[in-house]
Amino acid sequence: xxxxxxxxxxxxxxxxxxxxxxxxxxxxxxxxxxxxxxxxxxxxxxxxxxxxxxxxxxxxxxxxxxxxxxxxxxxxxxxxxxxxxxxxxxxxxxxxxxxxxxxxxxxxxxxxxxxxxxxxxxxx
Amino acid sequence: xxxxxxxxxxxxxxxxxxxxxxxxxxxxxxxxxxxxxxxxxxxxxxxxxxxxxxxxxxxxxxxxxxxxxxxxxxxxxxxxxxxxxxxxxxxxxxxxxxxxxxxxxxxxxxxxxxxxxxxxxxxxxxxxxxxxxxxxxxxxxxxxxxxxxxxxxxxxxxxxxxxxxxxxxxxxxxxxxxxxxxxxxxxxxxxxxxxxxxxxxxxxxxxxxxxxxxxxxxxxxxxxxxxxxxxxxxxxxxxxxxxxxxxxxxxxxxxxxxxxxxxxxxxxxxxxxxxxxxxxxxxxxxxxxxxxxxxxxxxxxxxxxxxxxxxxxxxxxxxxxxxxxxxxxxxxxxxxxxxxxxxxxxxxxxxxxxxxxxxxxxxxxxxxxxxxxxxxxxxxxxxxxxxxxxxxxxxxxx
Ligand code: FES
Numbered sequence: 062x063x064x065x066x067x068x069x070x071x072x073x074x075x076x077x078x079x080x081x082x083x084x085x086x087x088x089x090x091x092x093x094x095x096x097x098x099x100x101x102x103x104x105x106x107x108x109x110x111x112x113x114x115x116x117x118x119x120x121x122x123x124x125x126x127x128x129x130x131x132x133x134x135x136x137x138x139x140x141x142x143x144x145x146x147x148x149x150x151x152x153x154x155x156x157x158x159x160x161x162x163x164x165x166x167x168x169x170x171x172x173x174x175x176x177x178x179x180x181x182x183x184x185x
Numbered sequence: 186x187x188x189x190x191x192x193x194x195x196x197x198x199x200x201x202x203x204x205x206x207x208x209x210x211x212x213x214x215x216x217x218x219x220x221x222x223x224x225x226x227x228x229x230x231x232x233x234x235x236x237x238x239x240x241x242x243x244x245x246x247x248x249x250x251x252x253x254x255x256x257x258x259x260x261x262x263x264x265x266x267x268x269x270x271x272x273x274x275x276x277x278x279x280x281x282x283x284x285x286x287x288x289x290x291x292x293x294x295x296x297x298x299x300x301x302x303x304x305x306x307x308x309x310x311x312x313x314x315x316x317x318x319x320x321x322x323x324x325x326x327x328x329x330x331x332x333x334x335x336x337x338x339x340x341x342x343x344x345x346x347x348x349x350x351x352x353x354x355x356x357x358x359x360x361x362x363x364x365x366x367x368x369x370x371x372x373x374x375x376x377x378x379x380x381x382x383x384x385x386x387x388x389x390x391x392x393x394x395x396x397x398x399x400x401x402x403x404x405x406x407x408x409x410x411x412x413x414x415x416x417x418x419x420x421x422x423x424x425x426x427x428x429x430x431x432x433x434x435x436x437x438x439x440x441x442x443x444x445x446x447x448x449x450x451x452x453x454x455x456x457x458x459x460x461x462x463x464x465x466x467x468x469x470x471x472x473x474x475x476x477x478x479x480x481x482x483x484x485x486x487x488x489x490x491x492x493x494x495x496x497x498x499x500x501x502x503x504x505x506x507x508x509x510x511x512x513x514x515x516x517x518x519x520x521x522x523x524x525x526x527x528x529x530x531x532x533x534x535x536x537x538x539x540x541x542x543x544x545x546x547x548x549x550x551x552x553x554x555x556x557x558x559x560x561x562x563x564x565x566x567x568x569x570x571x572x573x574x575x576x577x578x579x580x581x582x583x
Contacts, residue, residue: 063493068493071490071493072493072494072497074563077562077563078562088565094507094508094513094514095507095515095526095527095530096487096508096530097565097566098565099565115563115564115565115567116563116564116565117485117486117487117530117564117565117566118487118490118508119487119489119490119506119508119509120489120490120493122487122508123490123563159511159513162513
Protein backbone atom coordinates (compact mmCIF):
# COMPACT_ATOMS: atom_id res chain seq x y z
CA UNK A 62 0.00 0.00 0.00
CA UNK A 63 2.98 2.33 0.45
CA UNK A 64 5.32 3.58 -2.29
CA UNK A 65 9.00 2.66 -2.44
CA UNK A 66 9.93 6.14 -1.17
CA UNK A 67 7.63 5.85 1.85
CA UNK A 68 9.03 2.43 2.72
CA UNK A 69 12.58 3.70 2.32
CA UNK A 70 12.00 6.69 4.61
CA UNK A 71 10.16 4.49 7.08
CA UNK A 72 12.74 1.70 7.19
CA UNK A 73 15.74 4.08 7.13
CA UNK A 74 14.46 7.32 8.60
CA UNK A 75 16.81 10.30 8.27
CA UNK A 76 17.49 12.85 11.00
CA UNK A 77 16.09 10.93 13.92
CA UNK A 78 16.40 12.04 17.52
CA UNK A 79 16.44 14.92 19.91
CA UNK A 80 18.34 18.15 19.32
CA UNK A 81 19.37 19.55 22.70
CA UNK A 82 20.45 22.94 21.27
CA UNK A 83 17.49 23.38 18.91
CA UNK A 84 16.51 26.94 17.98
CA UNK A 85 12.90 25.99 17.41
CA UNK A 86 10.72 23.05 18.46
CA UNK A 87 7.32 22.20 17.07
CA UNK A 88 5.06 19.54 18.56
CA UNK A 89 1.93 18.54 16.74
CA UNK A 90 -0.65 15.97 17.70
CA UNK A 91 -2.83 14.39 15.12
CA UNK A 92 -6.46 14.70 16.10
CA UNK A 93 -7.51 12.04 13.60
CA UNK A 94 -5.66 9.04 14.92
CA UNK A 95 -3.79 10.37 17.96
CA UNK A 96 -0.23 10.48 16.70
CA UNK A 97 2.42 12.96 17.74
CA UNK A 98 5.39 14.46 15.94
CA UNK A 99 8.15 16.57 17.44
CA UNK A 100 10.32 18.57 15.05
CA UNK A 101 13.56 20.35 15.99
CA UNK A 102 15.26 22.98 13.83
CA UNK A 103 18.60 24.72 13.98
CA UNK A 104 18.58 28.15 12.30
CA UNK A 105 21.44 30.34 11.10
CA UNK A 106 20.88 33.67 9.29
CA UNK A 107 17.25 32.83 8.71
CA UNK A 108 18.17 29.55 7.10
CA UNK A 109 17.44 26.07 8.50
CA UNK A 110 20.80 24.39 8.79
CA UNK A 111 19.69 21.24 10.56
CA UNK A 112 16.48 19.41 11.45
CA UNK A 113 15.59 16.38 13.52
CA UNK A 114 12.41 14.63 14.50
CA UNK A 115 10.74 12.22 16.88
CA UNK A 116 7.45 10.64 15.90
CA UNK A 117 4.90 8.48 17.63
CA UNK A 118 2.83 7.27 14.72
CA UNK A 119 2.31 5.02 11.75
CA UNK A 120 4.65 4.18 8.90
CA UNK A 121 3.40 7.12 6.83
CA UNK A 122 3.84 9.54 9.74
CA UNK A 123 7.44 8.40 10.23
CA UNK A 124 8.19 8.64 6.51
CA UNK A 125 6.61 12.12 6.36
CA UNK A 126 8.70 13.24 9.33
CA UNK A 127 11.87 11.92 7.79
CA UNK A 128 11.12 13.47 4.41
CA UNK A 129 10.22 16.86 5.81
CA UNK A 130 13.45 17.10 7.80
CA UNK A 131 15.31 16.42 4.56
CA UNK A 132 13.27 18.96 2.63
CA UNK A 133 13.76 21.85 5.05
CA UNK A 134 17.50 21.57 5.38
CA UNK A 135 19.19 24.48 3.59
CA UNK A 136 15.92 26.34 3.05
CA UNK A 137 15.25 29.89 4.31
CA UNK A 138 12.43 30.14 6.82
CA UNK A 139 10.15 31.65 4.18
CA UNK A 140 10.92 28.86 1.76
CA UNK A 141 10.33 26.28 4.48
CA UNK A 142 6.92 27.76 5.23
CA UNK A 143 5.92 27.00 1.65
CA UNK A 144 6.25 23.28 2.26
CA UNK A 145 2.69 22.02 2.30
CA UNK A 146 1.39 18.63 3.21
CA UNK A 147 0.74 18.01 -0.49
CA UNK A 148 4.38 18.72 -1.33
CA UNK A 149 5.60 16.27 1.31
CA UNK A 150 3.21 13.60 0.09
CA UNK A 151 4.31 14.25 -3.48
CA UNK A 152 7.98 13.94 -2.56
CA UNK A 153 7.13 10.53 -1.10
CA UNK A 154 5.56 9.43 -4.37
CA UNK A 155 2.07 9.82 -2.90
CA UNK A 156 0.27 8.52 0.18
CA UNK A 157 -2.79 6.28 0.35
CA UNK A 158 -5.94 8.46 0.72
CA UNK A 159 -6.62 7.40 4.32
CA UNK A 160 -3.02 8.34 5.18
CA UNK A 161 -3.07 11.88 3.77
CA UNK A 162 -3.79 13.28 7.22
CA UNK A 163 -0.43 11.96 8.41
CA UNK A 164 1.32 14.49 6.17
CA UNK A 165 -0.54 17.26 8.01
CA UNK A 166 1.37 16.28 11.05
CA UNK A 167 4.70 17.10 9.40
CA UNK A 168 3.69 20.39 7.81
CA UNK A 169 2.02 21.63 11.00
CA UNK A 170 4.92 20.61 13.24
CA UNK A 171 7.28 22.46 10.92
CA UNK A 172 5.14 25.61 11.04
CA UNK A 173 5.11 25.43 14.83
CA UNK A 174 8.87 24.95 15.01
CA UNK A 175 9.42 28.06 12.87
CA UNK A 176 6.95 30.05 14.97
CA UNK A 177 8.72 28.86 18.09
CA UNK A 178 12.07 30.03 16.69
CA UNK A 179 10.63 33.41 15.75
CA UNK A 180 9.01 34.02 19.10
CA UNK A 181 12.19 33.04 20.94
CA UNK A 182 14.12 35.43 18.73
CA UNK A 183 11.70 38.25 19.47
CA UNK A 184 12.15 37.65 23.20
CA UNK A 185 15.95 37.96 22.97
CA UNK B 186 12.37 -16.85 7.36
CA UNK B 187 8.64 -16.55 6.64
CA UNK B 188 6.40 -16.70 9.70
CA UNK B 189 2.65 -16.46 9.25
CA UNK B 190 1.35 -15.51 12.70
CA UNK B 191 -2.06 -14.13 11.74
CA UNK B 192 -4.31 -17.17 12.03
CA UNK B 193 -7.16 -15.10 13.48
CA UNK B 194 -7.27 -13.27 10.14
CA UNK B 195 -7.36 -16.45 8.11
CA UNK B 196 -5.69 -19.83 7.61
CA UNK B 197 -4.18 -21.45 4.55
CA UNK B 198 -6.30 -24.04 2.76
CA UNK B 199 -5.24 -27.59 3.56
CA UNK B 200 -4.11 -29.80 0.75
CA UNK B 201 -6.62 -32.58 1.63
CA UNK B 202 -9.41 -30.01 1.72
CA UNK B 203 -8.49 -28.65 -1.69
CA UNK B 204 -8.44 -32.20 -3.05
CA UNK B 205 -11.90 -32.87 -1.68
CA UNK B 206 -13.15 -29.67 -3.28
CA UNK B 207 -11.57 -30.09 -6.72
CA UNK B 208 -14.14 -32.46 -8.29
CA UNK B 209 -16.87 -29.97 -7.40
CA UNK B 210 -15.00 -27.19 -9.16
CA UNK B 211 -14.62 -29.40 -12.21
CA UNK B 212 -16.80 -32.29 -13.33
CA UNK B 213 -19.23 -32.43 -10.39
CA UNK B 214 -20.78 -29.08 -11.20
CA UNK B 215 -24.43 -30.08 -10.73
CA UNK B 216 -27.06 -28.00 -9.01
CA UNK B 217 -28.03 -29.81 -5.79
CA UNK B 218 -31.70 -29.28 -6.62
CA UNK B 219 -31.51 -31.21 -9.91
CA UNK B 220 -32.96 -34.71 -10.06
CA UNK B 221 -30.40 -36.36 -12.36
CA UNK B 222 -27.18 -37.94 -11.07
CA UNK B 223 -25.08 -34.73 -11.24
CA UNK B 224 -27.54 -33.01 -8.93
CA UNK B 225 -27.85 -36.00 -6.64
CA UNK B 226 -24.06 -36.14 -6.27
CA UNK B 227 -23.90 -32.48 -5.32
CA UNK B 228 -26.77 -32.87 -2.87
CA UNK B 229 -25.15 -35.86 -1.22
CA UNK B 230 -21.87 -33.98 -0.95
CA UNK B 231 -23.61 -31.12 0.86
CA UNK B 232 -25.38 -33.49 3.25
CA UNK B 233 -22.11 -35.24 3.93
CA UNK B 234 -20.47 -31.89 4.72
CA UNK B 235 -23.37 -30.98 6.98
CA UNK B 236 -22.82 -34.14 8.99
CA UNK B 237 -19.09 -33.42 9.20
CA UNK B 238 -19.64 -29.88 10.50
CA UNK B 239 -22.30 -31.15 12.93
CA UNK B 240 -19.79 -33.71 14.15
CA UNK B 241 -17.28 -31.01 15.01
CA UNK B 242 -19.72 -29.16 17.29
CA UNK B 243 -21.89 -32.08 18.45
CA UNK B 244 -25.13 -30.94 16.82
CA UNK B 245 -27.58 -32.74 14.58
CA UNK B 246 -26.84 -32.27 10.87
CA UNK B 247 -30.29 -30.73 10.42
CA UNK B 248 -29.29 -27.97 12.83
CA UNK B 249 -26.57 -26.65 10.48
CA UNK B 250 -27.36 -23.96 7.88
CA UNK B 251 -24.55 -23.12 5.49
CA UNK B 252 -23.80 -19.45 4.83
CA UNK B 253 -21.21 -17.56 2.82
CA UNK B 254 -19.19 -16.50 5.87
CA UNK B 255 -19.09 -16.08 9.62
CA UNK B 256 -20.25 -12.51 9.10
CA UNK B 257 -23.34 -13.71 7.26
CA UNK B 258 -24.06 -16.20 10.02
CA UNK B 259 -23.82 -13.39 12.60
CA UNK B 260 -26.11 -11.13 10.58
CA UNK B 261 -28.54 -13.98 10.05
CA UNK B 262 -28.67 -14.81 13.76
CA UNK B 263 -29.12 -11.28 15.02
CA UNK B 264 -31.60 -10.04 12.48
CA UNK B 265 -33.37 -13.37 12.08
CA UNK B 266 -34.08 -13.84 15.77
CA UNK B 267 -34.89 -10.18 16.46
CA UNK B 268 -37.45 -10.18 13.66
CA UNK B 269 -38.87 -13.56 14.63
CA UNK B 270 -39.42 -12.50 18.23
CA UNK B 271 -40.12 -8.76 17.87
CA UNK B 272 -43.70 -9.09 19.08
CA UNK B 273 -42.54 -10.56 22.38
CA UNK B 274 -40.15 -7.70 23.12
CA UNK B 275 -37.71 -5.36 21.48
CA UNK B 276 -34.62 -5.50 23.66
CA UNK B 277 -31.34 -7.13 22.58
CA UNK B 278 -28.12 -7.56 24.58
CA UNK B 279 -24.67 -7.75 23.00
CA UNK B 280 -21.20 -6.98 24.37
CA UNK B 281 -18.40 -4.60 23.55
CA UNK B 282 -16.23 -7.60 22.71
CA UNK B 283 -18.21 -8.42 19.56
CA UNK B 284 -17.09 -8.38 15.95
CA UNK B 285 -18.40 -5.72 13.55
CA UNK B 286 -20.70 -8.32 12.04
CA UNK B 287 -22.60 -8.35 15.35
CA UNK B 288 -22.22 -4.67 16.28
CA UNK B 289 -23.35 -3.30 12.94
CA UNK B 290 -26.49 -5.48 12.70
CA UNK B 291 -27.17 -4.44 16.32
CA UNK B 292 -27.02 -0.79 15.27
CA UNK B 293 -29.31 -1.62 12.37
CA UNK B 294 -31.78 -3.16 14.80
CA UNK B 295 -31.71 0.09 16.78
CA UNK B 296 -32.78 1.90 13.63
CA UNK B 297 -35.67 -0.54 13.34
CA UNK B 298 -36.83 0.46 16.81
CA UNK B 299 -35.09 -2.15 18.97
CA UNK B 300 -33.19 -1.16 22.08
CA UNK B 301 -29.71 -2.64 22.37
CA UNK B 302 -27.59 -2.84 25.52
CA UNK B 303 -23.83 -3.08 24.99
CA UNK B 304 -22.28 -4.86 27.97
CA UNK B 305 -18.71 -3.92 28.95
CA UNK B 306 -15.99 -6.46 29.70
CA UNK B 307 -13.56 -6.26 32.61
CA UNK B 308 -9.91 -5.38 32.09
CA UNK B 309 -9.19 -8.91 30.85
CA UNK B 310 -11.88 -8.67 28.19
CA UNK B 311 -14.01 -11.06 30.24
CA UNK B 312 -17.80 -10.67 30.32
CA UNK B 313 -19.13 -11.24 33.81
CA UNK B 314 -22.36 -13.31 33.55
CA UNK B 315 -23.78 -11.08 36.29
CA UNK B 316 -23.42 -8.00 34.10
CA UNK B 317 -25.49 -9.78 31.45
CA UNK B 318 -28.06 -10.71 34.09
CA UNK B 319 -28.29 -7.07 35.16
CA UNK B 320 -28.88 -5.92 31.59
CA UNK B 321 -31.89 -8.19 31.12
CA UNK B 322 -35.33 -6.54 31.05
CA UNK B 323 -38.85 -7.90 30.54
CA UNK B 324 -38.44 -6.93 26.90
CA UNK B 325 -35.23 -8.89 26.26
CA UNK B 326 -35.60 -11.46 23.47
CA UNK B 327 -32.01 -12.06 22.38
CA UNK B 328 -28.52 -12.13 23.87
CA UNK B 329 -25.41 -12.49 21.73
CA UNK B 330 -21.97 -12.99 23.28
CA UNK B 331 -18.80 -13.79 21.36
CA UNK B 332 -17.28 -17.16 22.33
CA UNK B 333 -13.72 -15.84 22.22
CA UNK B 334 -12.20 -12.58 21.09
CA UNK B 335 -9.84 -12.70 18.11
CA UNK B 336 -8.33 -9.45 19.34
CA UNK B 337 -7.37 -10.37 22.88
CA UNK B 338 -8.00 -14.12 22.95
CA UNK B 339 -10.24 -14.15 26.04
CA UNK B 340 -12.78 -17.00 26.15
CA UNK B 341 -16.16 -15.86 27.45
CA UNK B 342 -18.35 -17.76 29.96
CA UNK B 343 -20.84 -18.69 27.26
CA UNK B 344 -22.19 -21.73 29.08
CA UNK B 345 -23.17 -19.71 32.15
CA UNK B 346 -24.71 -16.95 30.07
CA UNK B 347 -26.64 -19.48 27.96
CA UNK B 348 -28.08 -20.86 31.20
CA UNK B 349 -29.14 -17.39 32.34
CA UNK B 350 -30.83 -16.79 28.99
CA UNK B 351 -32.58 -20.14 29.02
CA UNK B 352 -34.09 -19.60 32.47
CA UNK B 353 -35.72 -16.43 31.14
CA UNK B 354 -36.81 -17.77 27.75
CA UNK B 355 -34.35 -15.49 25.94
CA UNK B 356 -32.72 -16.75 22.73
CA UNK B 357 -28.94 -17.01 23.04
CA UNK B 358 -26.47 -16.73 20.17
CA UNK B 359 -22.71 -17.00 20.31
CA UNK B 360 -20.21 -15.98 17.65
CA UNK B 361 -17.97 -19.04 17.52
CA UNK B 362 -15.85 -17.94 14.57
CA UNK B 363 -12.67 -17.71 16.65
CA UNK B 364 -13.33 -20.88 18.67
CA UNK B 365 -14.74 -23.55 16.36
CA UNK B 366 -11.73 -25.48 15.14
CA UNK B 367 -9.47 -23.95 17.77
CA UNK B 368 -10.88 -25.30 21.03
CA UNK B 369 -13.46 -28.04 21.69
CA UNK B 370 -16.93 -26.63 21.09
CA UNK B 371 -19.99 -28.67 22.01
CA UNK B 372 -23.24 -26.80 21.42
CA UNK B 373 -25.26 -29.22 23.55
CA UNK B 374 -22.93 -28.81 26.49
CA UNK B 375 -22.78 -25.02 26.05
CA UNK B 376 -26.56 -24.88 25.77
CA UNK B 377 -26.57 -22.21 23.08
CA UNK B 378 -29.49 -21.71 20.68
CA UNK B 379 -27.40 -20.44 17.79
CA UNK B 380 -23.72 -20.35 16.94
CA UNK B 381 -21.79 -18.84 14.00
CA UNK B 382 -18.67 -20.38 12.49
CA UNK B 383 -16.34 -19.87 9.51
CA UNK B 384 -14.44 -22.54 7.57
CA UNK B 385 -11.29 -20.54 6.89
CA UNK B 386 -10.65 -20.37 10.62
CA UNK B 387 -9.86 -24.09 10.57
CA UNK B 388 -8.02 -24.55 7.29
CA UNK B 389 -11.15 -24.64 5.17
CA UNK B 390 -11.94 -22.34 2.26
CA UNK B 391 -13.07 -18.73 2.44
CA UNK B 392 -16.66 -18.18 1.36
CA UNK B 393 -17.98 -20.93 3.60
CA UNK B 394 -19.60 -20.41 6.98
CA UNK B 395 -22.44 -21.90 8.95
CA UNK B 396 -24.99 -21.07 11.56
CA UNK B 397 -25.98 -23.71 14.07
CA UNK B 398 -29.69 -23.28 14.83
CA UNK B 399 -31.04 -25.46 17.63
CA UNK B 400 -33.91 -27.67 16.55
CA UNK B 401 -37.22 -25.92 17.07
CA UNK B 402 -35.70 -22.43 17.10
CA UNK B 403 -37.73 -20.10 14.91
CA UNK B 404 -35.77 -17.68 12.70
CA UNK B 405 -36.55 -15.34 9.80
CA UNK B 406 -34.24 -15.84 6.81
CA UNK B 407 -31.74 -13.20 5.78
CA UNK B 408 -31.94 -14.25 2.14
CA UNK B 409 -35.36 -15.15 0.76
CA UNK B 410 -35.79 -17.18 -2.39
CA UNK B 411 -35.70 -20.88 -3.11
CA UNK B 412 -35.94 -23.82 -0.77
CA UNK B 413 -32.21 -24.35 -0.26
CA UNK B 414 -31.10 -25.03 3.30
CA UNK B 415 -34.65 -25.92 4.26
CA UNK B 416 -35.87 -22.51 3.10
CA UNK B 417 -33.71 -20.79 5.68
CA UNK B 418 -31.03 -19.59 3.28
CA UNK B 419 -31.88 -19.23 -0.42
CA UNK B 420 -29.40 -19.29 -3.30
CA UNK B 421 -27.74 -22.11 -5.19
CA UNK B 422 -25.29 -23.65 -2.76
CA UNK B 423 -21.55 -23.00 -3.05
CA UNK B 424 -20.94 -26.73 -3.28
CA UNK B 425 -17.11 -26.77 -3.46
CA UNK B 426 -16.80 -24.40 -0.48
CA UNK B 427 -19.33 -26.39 1.56
CA UNK B 428 -17.54 -29.64 0.75
CA UNK B 429 -14.30 -27.98 1.81
CA UNK B 430 -15.81 -26.81 5.07
CA UNK B 431 -17.01 -30.32 5.81
CA UNK B 432 -13.65 -31.89 5.08
CA UNK B 433 -11.84 -29.26 7.15
CA UNK B 434 -14.23 -29.90 10.04
CA UNK B 435 -13.64 -33.64 9.86
CA UNK B 436 -9.85 -33.29 9.93
CA UNK B 437 -9.97 -30.64 12.65
CA UNK B 438 -12.03 -32.87 14.88
CA UNK B 439 -9.36 -35.57 14.75
CA UNK B 440 -6.38 -33.35 15.34
CA UNK B 441 -7.82 -30.65 17.60
CA UNK B 442 -6.04 -31.70 20.77
CA UNK B 443 -2.71 -32.07 19.03
CA UNK B 444 -3.13 -28.67 17.44
CA UNK B 445 -4.06 -27.05 20.75
CA UNK B 446 -1.02 -28.49 22.46
CA UNK B 447 1.25 -27.43 19.62
CA UNK B 448 0.09 -23.82 19.38
CA UNK B 449 -0.03 -23.41 23.13
CA UNK B 450 3.63 -24.37 23.41
CA UNK B 451 4.55 -21.80 20.76
CA UNK B 452 2.34 -19.18 22.35
CA UNK B 453 3.76 -19.69 25.84
CA UNK B 454 7.30 -19.41 24.58
CA UNK B 455 6.56 -16.20 22.67
CA UNK B 456 4.75 -14.63 25.62
CA UNK B 457 7.63 -15.56 27.87
CA UNK B 458 10.14 -13.88 25.60
CA UNK B 459 8.11 -10.79 24.76
CA UNK B 460 7.17 -10.08 28.37
CA UNK B 461 10.88 -9.69 29.18
CA UNK B 462 10.85 -6.46 27.15
CA UNK B 463 10.22 -3.28 29.19
CA UNK B 464 6.85 -1.58 29.14
CA UNK B 465 5.00 -4.31 27.32
CA UNK B 466 1.55 -5.30 28.57
CA UNK B 467 -0.16 -8.57 27.96
CA UNK B 468 -3.76 -8.03 26.82
CA UNK B 469 -6.70 -10.33 27.44
CA UNK B 470 -7.07 -13.06 30.01
CA UNK B 471 -3.79 -14.68 31.11
CA UNK B 472 -5.12 -18.28 31.29
CA UNK B 473 -8.66 -18.38 30.08
CA UNK B 474 -7.79 -17.73 26.43
CA UNK B 475 -7.39 -19.24 22.97
CA UNK B 476 -4.37 -21.55 23.07
CA UNK B 477 -2.69 -20.13 19.95
CA UNK B 478 -3.24 -16.48 20.74
CA UNK B 479 -0.84 -13.89 22.17
CA UNK B 480 -1.69 -10.20 22.32
CA UNK B 481 0.21 -7.25 23.73
CA UNK B 482 0.37 -3.49 23.92
CA UNK B 483 3.89 -2.16 23.47
CA UNK B 484 4.12 1.28 25.01
CA UNK B 485 5.50 4.42 23.32
CA UNK B 486 5.22 3.10 19.76
CA UNK B 487 2.51 2.44 17.21
CA UNK B 488 1.24 -0.85 15.82
CA UNK B 489 1.42 -0.25 12.09
CA UNK B 490 5.11 0.58 12.35
CA UNK B 491 5.67 -2.73 14.16
CA UNK B 492 3.69 -4.64 11.53
CA UNK B 493 5.68 -3.09 8.68
CA UNK B 494 9.03 -3.77 10.28
CA UNK B 495 8.03 -7.30 11.23
CA UNK B 496 6.77 -7.85 7.72
CA UNK B 497 10.13 -6.71 6.32
CA UNK B 498 11.56 -9.61 8.34
CA UNK B 499 8.96 -12.03 7.02
CA UNK B 500 6.89 -12.04 10.22
CA UNK B 501 3.17 -11.42 9.69
CA UNK B 502 1.04 -10.31 12.62
CA UNK B 503 -1.95 -8.01 13.34
CA UNK B 504 -2.71 -4.86 15.33
CA UNK B 505 -5.74 -3.06 16.74
CA UNK B 506 -4.09 0.36 16.64
CA UNK B 507 -5.90 3.42 15.29
CA UNK B 508 -3.45 3.88 12.43
CA UNK B 509 -3.97 0.32 11.18
CA UNK B 510 -7.75 0.62 11.14
CA UNK B 511 -9.61 1.99 8.16
CA UNK B 512 -11.63 4.21 10.47
CA UNK B 513 -8.42 5.46 12.17
CA UNK B 514 -9.89 4.61 15.57
CA UNK B 515 -8.28 2.43 18.19
CA UNK B 516 -9.92 -0.95 18.59
CA UNK B 517 -13.18 -0.49 20.53
CA UNK B 518 -12.45 -3.83 22.21
CA UNK B 519 -9.18 -2.57 23.72
CA UNK B 520 -10.77 0.73 24.76
CA UNK B 521 -13.73 -1.05 26.37
CA UNK B 522 -11.23 -3.02 28.47
CA UNK B 523 -10.03 0.30 29.86
CA UNK B 524 -6.79 0.47 27.91
CA UNK B 525 -6.04 4.17 27.22
CA UNK B 526 -5.94 5.04 23.52
CA UNK B 527 -2.24 5.95 23.51
CA UNK B 528 -1.40 2.50 24.92
CA UNK B 529 -3.82 0.79 22.51
CA UNK B 530 -1.76 2.45 19.78
CA UNK B 531 0.93 -0.15 20.46
CA UNK B 532 -1.40 -3.14 20.04
CA UNK B 533 0.05 -6.26 18.44
CA UNK B 534 -1.47 -9.72 18.02
CA UNK B 535 0.24 -13.00 17.13
CA UNK B 536 -1.91 -16.04 16.42
CA UNK B 537 -0.48 -19.45 15.67
CA UNK B 538 -1.39 -22.48 13.63
CA UNK B 539 -0.34 -26.02 12.91
CA UNK B 540 2.36 -25.11 10.42
CA UNK B 541 4.23 -22.79 12.79
CA UNK B 542 7.42 -24.00 14.44
CA UNK B 543 9.50 -23.25 17.51
CA UNK B 544 12.31 -22.02 15.23
CA UNK B 545 9.96 -19.34 13.95
CA UNK B 546 9.23 -18.27 17.52
CA UNK B 547 12.93 -18.10 18.40
CA UNK B 548 13.57 -16.09 15.24
CA UNK B 549 10.76 -13.69 16.16
CA UNK B 550 12.15 -13.33 19.66
CA UNK B 551 15.45 -12.25 18.14
CA UNK B 552 13.93 -9.74 15.73
CA UNK B 553 10.98 -8.30 17.63
CA UNK B 554 12.89 -6.69 20.53
CA UNK B 555 15.19 -4.96 18.03
CA UNK B 556 12.19 -3.63 16.14
CA UNK B 557 10.67 -2.28 19.33
CA UNK B 558 14.00 -0.68 20.20
CA UNK B 559 14.30 0.96 16.78
CA UNK B 560 10.78 2.35 16.86
CA UNK B 561 11.24 3.61 20.39
CA UNK B 562 14.33 5.48 19.25
CA UNK B 563 12.05 7.32 16.85
CA UNK B 564 9.43 8.06 19.47
CA UNK B 565 9.19 11.30 21.44
CA UNK B 566 7.97 9.16 24.36
CA UNK B 567 10.86 6.75 24.44
CA UNK B 568 11.49 7.68 28.07
CA UNK B 569 7.85 7.70 29.14
CA UNK B 570 4.56 9.41 28.52
CA UNK B 571 5.60 12.74 30.09
CA UNK B 572 4.44 15.70 28.06
CA UNK B 573 1.91 13.63 26.20
CA UNK B 574 -0.76 16.31 26.45
CA UNK B 575 1.36 19.06 24.90
CA UNK B 576 0.94 17.69 21.42
CA UNK B 577 -1.76 15.11 21.36
CA UNK B 578 -4.95 17.02 21.73
CA UNK B 579 -6.93 13.83 21.37
CA UNK B 580 -4.87 11.58 23.61
CA UNK B 581 -5.97 11.51 27.17
CA UNK B 582 -3.30 10.97 29.77
CA UNK B 583 -3.24 7.74 31.68
S1 FES C 1 -0.17 8.82 12.00
FE1 FES C 1 -1.86 7.55 12.50
S2 FES C 1 -2.47 6.91 10.58
FE2 FES C 1 -0.64 7.91 10.15
